[in-house]
Amino acid sequence: MLEFDRLTKRRGSALILSDVSFEARPGRVTGFLGPNGAGKSSALRILLGLDHPTSGTALVGGRPFAELRDPLTEVGAVLDGSGAHRSRTGRAHLNWIAAAGGIPRRRIGEVLEAVGLAQAARKRVGGYSLGMGRRLGLAAALLGDPEALVLDEPVNGLDPEGIRWIRTLLRERAAAGRTVLL
Numbered sequence: 741m742l743e744f745d746r747l748t749k750r751r752g753s754a755l756i757l758s759d760v761s762f763e764a765r766p767g768r769v770t771g772f773l774g775p776n777g778a779g780k781s782s783a784l785r786i787l788l789g790l791d792h793p794t795s796g797t798a799l800v801g802g803r804p805f806a807e808l809r810d811p812l813t814e815v816g817a818v819l820d821g822s823g824a825h826r827s828r829t830g831r832a833h834l835n836w837i838a839a840a841g842g843i844p845r846r847r848i849g850e851v852l853e854a855v856g857l858a859q860a861a862r863k864r865v866g867g868y869s870l871g872m873g874r875r876l877g878l879a880a881a882l883l884g885d886p887e888a889l890v891l892d893e894p895v896n897g898l899d900p901e902g903i904r905w906i907r908t909l910l911r912e913r914a915a916a917g918r919t920v921l922l
Contacts, residue, residue: 741764741765741766741800741801741888741919742763742764742770742799742815742888742919742921743761743763743789743796743797743798743799743892744760744761744762744783744787744796744797744798744802745761745785745796745797745798745799745906746759746760746761746795746796746797747759747760747761747783747793747795747796747797747798748793748794748795748796749761749783749793750777750794751787753920753921756779756782757779757782757783757793759796760779760783760796761776761796763921764888764919764920764921765914765919766887766917766918766919767914767917767918767919767921768914768919768920769910769911769914769920769921770920770922771922772784772830772921772922778866778879780892781819781820781887781892783788783798784817784819784890784892784921785804785819786798786799786835786875787799787890788805788815788817788819788822788833788890789805789806795845795892800814801814801887801888802817807866809872810842810884811841811884811885811907812837812841812842812843812883812884813885813886814884814886814887814888815826815886815887815888815889815890816880816881816882816883816884816886816889816890817881817889817890817891817892818877818878818880818890818891818892818894819890819892820892820908823877823880824873824876824880825866825885826866827865827866828864828865829852829861829862829863829864829865829867829870830857830860830861830863830876830879831848831852831861831862832850832875833870833876833880834848834852834863834879834880834883835850837849837880838883839885839920841883841884842881843884847883847884847885848883851879851880851882852879853877854860854879854882854909855875855878855879856875856905857872857876857879858874869897870896870897871897871898871899874894874895874896874897874898874902875902878891878894878906878909886918886919887918887919888918888919888921889913889918889919889920889921890921890922891910891920891921891922892922893922894910894922896907903913904905910922
């Protein structure tokens, strides 16, 4: 479960988040909605330990992200794009993530197939379309077969078929008892 409890974030005099509380539970797809600039991405960055709250907490399975023993198996995330260096291939990008996280190499082929990038795995990321980059980011998030997925605007750059595909994938993960937050 992902828990946000009275999360507040200030940057200087700007109030980014004000007393936000909610849970994303296993077996559900939870949508976190709000207008541009409402602090949604900031809340997700705090959850993933990439930023710090002014007050309140954001927890993964009851613990701060920094305390997770095996983070790639507990939470997978895509915040903005794939995060891959443009000169690397998709496979090389996933290979270093798997190596750093102690994930078996066989998972790389499995996730590339799952996200529809098996045929483009040896292509340089700089030649990927926006949608392919989003799929590569999702492949990285799925490498550890995590209990929770955290996706910031996951359909950006996807065509209608890609949008249907990701909706199906997320519903299937939730149906398998996983937590999905978008």
